Amino acid sequence: MHDTALLIGRFEPVHSGHLALLQEALRQAPQVIVVVGSAWQARSPKNPFTWQEREAMLKGALPEADRARVQVLPVRDYYNEAVWVQAVRLGVAEHTAPGARIALVGHFKDATSSYLRAFPAWTLIDLPRQGSMDATTIRDAYFGATPATVGTALAPLAGEIPASTLAMLEQFAQTPHYPALQQEWRMLRGYREAWAAAPYPPVFVTVDAVLRCQDQVLLIRRAHAPGKGQLAVPGGFIEQRETVWQSCLRELVEETHCNLPEATLRAALQSVAVFDHPDRSQRGRTITHAHYFDLGDAPFPAVKADDDAALVQWTRIDQLAGLEEQFFEDHFHMLDHFFAITGLRTQA
Template identity: 70%
Template structure:
């Protein structure tokens, strides 16, 4: 027996394969810690449910006595393997005794399972994959239906969806967020289909601007999918005849009409960092060059929303962590990279 068994996953949504892993963990240890990944993300077609909703789906598939043996812990995406591993280890260490024998339950299904090799101090508790079903197939059927046809759309998955999952899916389909995510799902599907016949998977190059002034950050509210209504950094795709710097200046002006001159921006540029995690954007492989400017205590520049921005606003740095679940893609982690000591302490 292990002192503690660990199960790591996104569970978007929970299916019987997840429950098989959880039950295996309960067989191997008296205490189980479930790490729910992609926590605190804005809702999206890939991450439609909050970590608490996913926890309810998981625990709802267990007996009451087994629920008391499970500790569910949310862990955010860092888009940095080393930082994510450290965060998971920290969460487990805080909930276990020194020297505890720890087992990690899982199976290698594809490249997304590589994390199982990231914890050499934990013994792997293997379990054969339970059929070919995965959460992506369920999400595609779900978002391809209407609120009225959800039961029909999910009928092929009836045997692999626990009652707790079916109940949540049917209830969520009646909420306004469902229709918004459907629009996102359709947009992203069409986006990927548009370049599906390319000889090689395309790699997109973008720019983003982190503009700081009076300890506030300039943000926009996105006007269109993907991420309609979410907060984001001003930015966009590089035009064919532009340099990265030229694209940064153009996107900032197009979206915010910021009246800071290019010369002033050049003087206040603090750093440029490339964010290239393969999963940072659902649109496809997207590499962005984020530019960090600090205008110090100068008066706030005049701004006005335009182009892809429905709104432009200055957000105090102290408020950013409270808005994490409203930030687009990995923009919270981009901000955290440049402002780490003022947003997250870990």
């Protein structure tokens, strides 16, 4: 018998396979901690629900007695396994007694499940696949429907979806988030279909400009899907005859009209970090080169939104933590790398 059993997942949304693992965790220990990943991410077709909404789906699928034994631990995506493992361990330690016997319940679905081996101090209970359902199938059926036809679209899958999840999906379809996410879902499907016939999956190269001035950083609001309306640092795709440096300067000018001389930016360049986590972008495998500039106490350069930016703004670095849920893809964690916002050391 263990003191605490852990279950780790994104639960986007909760389905019968998740519940089978959760029920095994409840059999293994009197206390269960469910680590809900991708917490504080901006809504997207892959991560449409807040961690609180996923907690409600999980607990709503349990009898009241079991519900009282389950605690949800939200953990953000750090796009760095070592830092993420550190965050999970610290979170679990806060909710367990020293020396507690801990079991980690899971299933090796594919390469994305390798994190299960990252906790050697905990007993790993590796279960076979629980049912045939996966969350991607549910999301595709869901976003391919309309608010009026959600029930019909999900009917063939309803046997694998808890009632609490079905109710949540029906309610969510009546919110403004649903059509916005549908638009992104359709855009991303079209984007991936455009290169589906390539002999090999492509790897995209992008650049980003992290421009600091007077302890503020230059941000944009994205004008188009994916991430329409979300915060990001200026950036974009490299062009065929450019270096990453040239692309960075071009994107900075195109999106913000920040026309600082190249020599000024050369002098202000502090570092270049590569962000290459396989899951950092839903558009496909995308590797970015983030250039960090610090203008010190110089006057703010004049800026104006253009191209892919609907809005451009200077934002105090000490306000970034409160804006985490508004950031596109991994841009919050890009800023975390340079500014140490979360307190855990991140490495690109």
